[in-house]
Amino acid sequence: MExxxxxxxxxxxxxxxxxxxxxxxxxxxxxxxxxxxxGAGEVPEGETLVRIPLQLLVAAMRKLPADG
Structure with a gap:
């Protein structure tokens, strides 16, 4: 995966x-x-919860193509 x-x-x-x-x-x-x-309930094996700043998600959404 690239x-x-x-x-x-x-x-x-x-x-x-x-x-x-x-x-x-x-x-x-x-x-x-x-x-x-x-407090997250069951997190399946091979997964984990990560914390990222909200402003990073907002910036990512703005960079995604509108038809994506």
């Missing part, structure tokens, strides 16, 4: 929260692992 950065956060180090597009119709998000996932 990931193309769509929008990322400006920060002082590497590994900042980022939203990527794939060659298909999916988005991939990189964020901070939520340390206490107890």
């Amino acid at each position: 990931l193309t950065p769509l929008v990322g956060m400006a920060c002082h180090g590497s590994g900042c929260p980022t939203v990527y597009t794939t060659e298909g119709t999916d988005l991939v998000v990189q964020g901070y692992i939520v340390p206490d996932q107890r």
Whole structure:
């Protein structure tokens, strides 16, 4: 799977929260692992909850094509 950065956060180090597009119709998000996932219900094996800033999602939505 090839990931193309769509929008990322400006920060002082590497590994900042980022939203990527794939060659298909999916988005991939990189964020901070939520340390206490107890209140989320069942999180399937192979998945985790990540926290990303709201303004990053808003910026990502603005960059997506209108027909996507």
